[in-house]
Amino acid sequence: MTEFGFIEAIRRSFADLPSNSFEGIGDDCAVLPIGGGESLLFTADLLTEGVHFLRRATSARELGGKALAVNLSDVAAMGARPVATLLSIALPADAAGAWAEEFMEGYRALSARHGVALVGGDTTRSEGGITVNVTAIGRCADRCIKRRSAARAGDVVFVGGELGASGAGLRDLLAGRCDTPLAAMHRNPQPQVDEGVWLGRREEVHAMMDLSDGLASDLGHILALSGVGAAIDTERIPVAAGADLRTAACGGEDYKLLLTAAAAEADRLSAAFRDRFGAPLYPIGRIEAEGGLRWLRDGAPVALDWQGFSHY
CATH class of the missing domain: 3.30.1330.10 (PurM-like, N-terminal domain)
Known part of the structure; x- marks a missing residue:
């Protein structure tokens, strides 16, 4: 199970x-x-x-x-x-x-x-x-209140920061490299509390959750509960320094926010977020009406066996 x-x-x-x-x-x-x-x-x-x-x-x-x-x-x-x-x-x-x-x-x-x-x-x-x-x-x-079940076809998918630092830090820890900057980031996650409250007040934000098990796994929860699919542009996933793309997509415990927002308001939302927090929201793809998660490279579908963390 x-x-x-x-x-x-x-x-x-x-x-x-x-x-x-x-x-x-x-x-x-x-x-x-x-x-x-x-x-x-x-x-x-x-x-x-x-x-x-x-x-x-x-x-x-x-x-x-x-x-x-x-x-x-x-x-x-x-x-x-x-x-x-x-x-x-x-x-x-x-x-x-x-x-x-x-x-x-x-x-x-x-x-x-x-x-x-x-x-x-x-x-x-x-x-x-x-x-x-x-x-x-x-x-x-x-x-x-933002729920996982509120994503709509056409929404832009955003993440609230660079991904993969925690997963890369865990690799360092398991290899005995406990004093690296990435290892310190894994041990000291920074929850996006003020960002979450601010995004909660934005009507153009539909679904939201945090990234604890990795993008490849967590986005699937939004898709399943909302009855939609998604296409993610792999080249737009923000990869933290010292990490790689697969770790950014599959590594857990980044605790960045994952959200979907109305496409017509996406640019305005992103600009307002940067003005408020001095950091970007990263658009990484779109919500689609047809179910399933598609990974894209240069706009074309690519078969990837990416999975997030699972306890069992």
Whole structure:
């Protein structure tokens, strides 16, 4: 069973239970309307030693920041402002003292930067490695929520930054090169929180999510839920310095925003984004009415076996 096959099986098995007003499985966050034209958004993410990080290659402070960052990214990817988190952590004996304090310093620093409260959680002993689970809560006007299911044929596909740095950094870490700039970028993702909130207010932006498993995988979620296809110009994918095109398309954990926007407003959106953030939105292709993902090179279809990250 694949990761997303497992998630789909879970969704089906719970489909006959009451939703209690939640929009549930399928987007970056679950959505709960709270009245007055607003909703709360909830997401949870898990980091496990040996799967998501190597303790010998990642400082406790870096892991504290990353554990929070990946959750803030999910909230921002739906156009919401993160407001609070819950943190649960399982620690082996050799990480329960100074390591834990340093972890919390990193977690607090990023919380302070984005004005996010820590409002609860749990701690327990681990007989194995470290496991960290964060639940993040966002708040948003209903009209600003961006869903994966809202892409429309003719939309321009944008990414919010250069891709592949994290994947290349992971290669460095696995090769024992822990002090490279790319390795540092992998350990210290920067969620596009302000960018996500700003894009959420833009009516010309239709679908949006963040890039955690890689463009080749994550774009497929938008296409499936929106019932559309896409053509991506491989030469327009922004490749980070030190990475290669395949890593930019397939490598995970870049945490840049992936969005679709009305073609008639795309240039204006891109210019306004640059004016606001001093960095470009990168147009990389178009949404098509016919399903499937097509990779183009010099305007012609090219067969590529590109796949993003999968846990299973």
